[in-house]
Amino acid sequence: MADVTGYGKDSPGRLGWTRLRRARSPLGVGRRTRRRARSLAVGSQRRLRLRLQQAEAAGVAWLDEGDAAGALVVGADWGSREKKARKKKARRRERAERERERREREEQRLEREREEREWRRLRELPARRHEDADGDERAAPAPSAPAPRRQAEGPEQPPRAPGPAQPVLVRAKAGLLLLLNHAQTFTFTGKCRMTCLYGRVQVFGFIVSQAQPAYDLYSPHTNCALTIEAISYMMPEKSLKDMKLEIRSLIKDHLSSANVFHVIKQFSPMGSIILLESLETPATGFILSYSAFSHLFSGKKQEMSSSFNLEQLTMSSIGIKKCEEERGFHLSESSSSAIEELITACCEEIDGCPIIMACGPKCIGKSTFNRYLINQLLNSVPCVDFLDCDLGQTEFTPPGCVSLSNVTEPIFGPPFTHQRKTRKMVFYGDSSCEDDCKKYTEIVKYVFSAYQREAPLIINTMGWVKGDGLLLLIDLIRMLGPTHIVQFSSEQCHDMPLLTAEYTAGMAGLQTKGKTKTKNRHLDSTESGDPDEGSQPHSAGHKLLLVQSEFPGAGVAQLTQWHSPVLRDMALLGYLALLQPPEAKPFFPLHHLVPFQIPFSSVALRVIHTDVAPTHTMYTVNASWIGLCRILDDVKQKTDGPVFLTDNPVCDCVGFGIIRGISMVKKVYYVLTPLSHEKLRHVNCLMIGNITIPHCIFKSQPKIEGEIPYVTSEYNFTIWGSGKLRVRKLLQRREYL
Template identity: 50%
Template structure:
């Protein structure tokens, strides 16, 4: 990854972090108004028809998001009738959703008339999303007045003949939705890597292509069967309704909701739906991420606290966000280092201000030591509500009632017997919490939680044999989603990562630490080069060293401000070249680089376009006969973890005897 261009210093970044080469342009350009080719789709319980104001042009087979005609994008209108509970439009693909009239709901979030447009990502890696009708209060107007109001809303988009055709199906309880083609730098960056275009678009051979299919394809979506969409059980919907009510009516304080359960039972989907439901009524929700392997808003290997103010309408790799507090643990699992995991959660949780409901996401490891660790978390976080998921496919897990948690020893906490209806104090933990002045006068009393049991019929394709490979794909997508922040906004073209401008950092300006393995000091720079690094801030001053590199003896618990790729090391000038989307004003505080078991996705190295000859960091001259060499490249892990990994037995085949 050679660095091109002349060296230039950006005075706004100080002396430590300097830009190398030409500066990237990050200004957001305002797009010109587009002309639309309107299409009307009427979805009802009994019929489905398509009204077009113009034909669909030839589609580009190589473009996964084709456009119709030369005038721009295609516009769809959906009419829903709330009295019918089975109403809904289930789809795959991505689009921008605007509700022109009435109200609709996507993944629990309500989009009403006058609300800003929402970007919706219905990908093939997760269950398909559905645009559903919701009941809304009808204003005290006559049907004629409401119809006239709807016509006025449609006037900027449809001509008079099309408005008249559409208004024949008008009902006072209907909703009119506008779907527009969506182009984002995140999506463009993801699909630019080989093999990842299937995430958003999958073409299936069909013998009949009607006008509806062509119209939806021109927007970038495809209609799916209802069975492919999300389907919540009654216990799930009941739990969500109770938690929303408690969060909106809580008087004594903000509820702390901890969600737990086995792997692949729908915890993450439940969290997204609950967050969206809460955002319908309150302005923000706090979110504490304790699942290292499948993080929601950050790259993997992090414990973070976020304040969520915008709806979550897609999988994690489509909504990477900046946390209020984040620590880079450096591994997708806390096995063999539980104490550090608990200490990091304490450190991050201390930033919770108790000004909004807190939703806590936990790991899917709920057996053996994982269950004991979960008991520790319940004691330390003292949630008001514990939502426990169970499934017919998941392993047995005891009900985490207050009495059960109180009578069991965790890994680091002991059981406490207490009188009925009496709280218990955790003095050693509550000292680090931040409360208002009036709350400090009275002692903090943690009362027992309320257990909400949820049975899930969540359908998934993961098995014990392929679960790790699936999870590895999701982790790589999260890293790619984070790296997409390096790209300029659309409609500007994508830049290859090796063509972007990195920052140069002197050896003696930052400390180094490999978090997941013991590496000899002479090999540290080999481990850092071309690696995923956490950009952290430690309290120690590392500028006292003359040359560097500065090596840490222990992994610190410190704030992580973001991530980057160490794309090169200049041994002559003693500089690190780091590629990162972290703003320059925040890079001033970075004085530590942490390298963990989270790797840069292999597709990043393989898809370095525009290079001639041998690709950097890619080689075919490799001797597999060397000790320790393997033809299979997997995730980084310690030798001890590899040794204790369970090997699933091969299926036995029995011959029938007649």
């Protein structure tokens, strides 16, 4: 072969050529073969050497005898060299893997040390603040008001610990696990059941800590969205490792092992872990069974048909939807300062339990402010009394009532979600008191007499503050004697004068007179008050707190999406949901429920909102909303017919119901009510007012063939006492869902 070159160690080459060079092969190859050997793999090079050796065995004498003997030895030793090379590569990979693991362990150690330093610094922060406070007191001693208990439980503004910028959502076995760092928020719409597994959060003013029971959260589109905010808490006397072991034991029953590791890795100091579960209650289920309110929590139909990402699908599985933080509840600066002052006054109780009255025009935010204030007070006091004087937008009862309630649980929803038993309640029978203000003041005075002054009292008033409404409000201020008045206003609404103590004392009310002369403030020398109760002295005055409502449309009822009649219908449906049997799915329509039979001789009837002839009273009573009341006088029956009252008594209302039918043969009323047999025995009066049953109950009666009962278009409206049901065209004019 021409141009043959020795295959020696001085020739350059790649990895394959290097192996051949180390073998010190005496074989001779041509230039083309040498170039090809450089790009061959180990197996190809072995086959090339085998072919060359076979060629020599065939008689091709390229080498002398000494070099040929060396070549045979190299060929025999080729396999052992290849094994050594593979072992060397494996050892290099193992060293690289061990080095990578060492670096990871070092990074984890540094991270733990950093978290431990942060943990110790946060834990020492309260002690430093107490030392600074003691030093300030020694330098300049001055009396200070005691702070509420919730502000003394931990640092107010600790430094934010490092962690994810957004709340962490993890799919749990029976819900959703929410991981919040300090000061992080989660705003949502829908309904769910919340349990605080670790840490401390605040929801609509109420603080929920670890080991507290689960709370039901309702965030419909009729109100501002609820926000869960992680707040500071006392740092435990444990190391970070011990705390993570505790967290692992708390969440391991709710998550898989992989998700547990993910949550532990994302946890940081001052963080909170929340469990959100699906919530189904009879009240919401009964309301959602009607098509008009079926999207009360889920939103509009067009929003439901849009594409969802994985996070939205995870949240929708438990019935919630994340929304912008701007849709949540936000306190204005004036509201925040007023609440702080009211909480301080309730915690001190220097002059007894404070009486707080909220007043202002319609749609100004009084009800929302009252709920938030109740939740804030429950962080410091065991209970709060609530006097509801607003007939149209009641809080704990169906509309048309004046009631006194003792609140011991936080409020996390609109009125239709927390219809509850009251301490004292009177059925006025209308959503407005313009027709009979004297009776209204008598009812308020009667209900207020049940207040025992053992807890702070919050008074909710009507939005009627023009003309006679303002004069009536001044009468209520004189009669109830509040210690604090919270007056609401907005940029679009400036109808009310400032209700200062001097103004209310000198201004004449609708039924009371103003102050005419004052000789000595320490002597009772004023001529004012109710003519029937002239001996009742004036209160010592009140403190006025001004609140500026800053949300869009504040004080303008025409800009609200959900009008007052719709909210009243939902409150009525929330009360009627108590008729449903436990675990009833699907929900029974009202005409499928078994009513009570009340004899004519055991109860008296009274239509309180208008005058009706006795011969037509039974037509008015049938298919009407009634108040089940208790009067002091015994029902006297002279005949076997119904008993009618001649006046409107001020008496206790036990509950409510619907007269489903009347049997003139059996002399009984068929009444649907959630009251028990024991409470129904105390009822001896049925009062019919101007509160109408929601139209959806009449129109949505399944399994009815032909004409729907109690729904007709042909009726003689000239009969005395009859009248059409008011058609609410505003639902057709405005966006309803």
